[in-house]
Amino acid sequence: MNAAVFRCTTEDCKHEVKVILSHWTIDEPTKCELCGASHSFQIIHNDCQFSDRQVLKLQETPELVPDGETPQNVAVVVFDDLVNQVRPGDRVQVTGIYRAAPVQRIRSWRMCSSVYRTYVDAIALEYTKRVEAPAMDHLVLSQDTALPKLSEERAV
Ligand SMILES: [Zn+2]
Structure with a gap:
């Protein structure tokens, strides 16, 4: 994970905070800047950024x-x-x-x-x-340049 997204769980707030990871640890925000609630954040896994x-x-x-x-x-x-x-x-x-x-x-x-x-x-x-590569001609790679967010629902 490179960046984590947290959302405030307080009713009507839903304030989102993006936290960049440093040294593989996530500093979870403790206080919501918008509504003032403490420890109200929940991680939104599908909006977090990951690297391969x-x-x-x-x-x-x-x-x-x-x-x-x-x-x-x-x-x-x-x-x-x-x-x-x-x-x-x-x-x-x-x-x-x-x-x-x-x-x-x-x-x-x-x-x-x-x-x-x-x-x-x-x-x-x-x-x-190198080992001989298998024939890849039949594979059609996606032309999409913008990667979809994991949370987006896609028609398959
Ligand atoms: Zn809040």
Whole structure:
């Protein structure tokens, strides 16, 4: 999520506030500027703005693994224009930041686990070998340039 939209739940107010996220946290507004009510905001998920994110499973090149060992894996997180750029089987070189994130067993728990999972936040991907692309001629891509809001009802 890049930006969250909150709406005041007070009757006849329905004031909307857009909050830009910083460091993956949402600062929920506590007081409504319009009607003065406190803690009256509710998040409107369908009006929030999101960016593309994809988790790739990167495996060590099998030829470079010593005999008797199995290839190691690492999760690679890609964002925005790096999403859907690689296909299964592609050989890639990844430049990124190796991160450790605490494993939280239950979302509502405030405590963090002492167990960490590791992953790579990708900055750049470089192909060393690409898998042949399947024929895409039959696919007609949408010409719409303006993306519809999720909350808009669309006739399908
Ligand atoms: Zn209000």
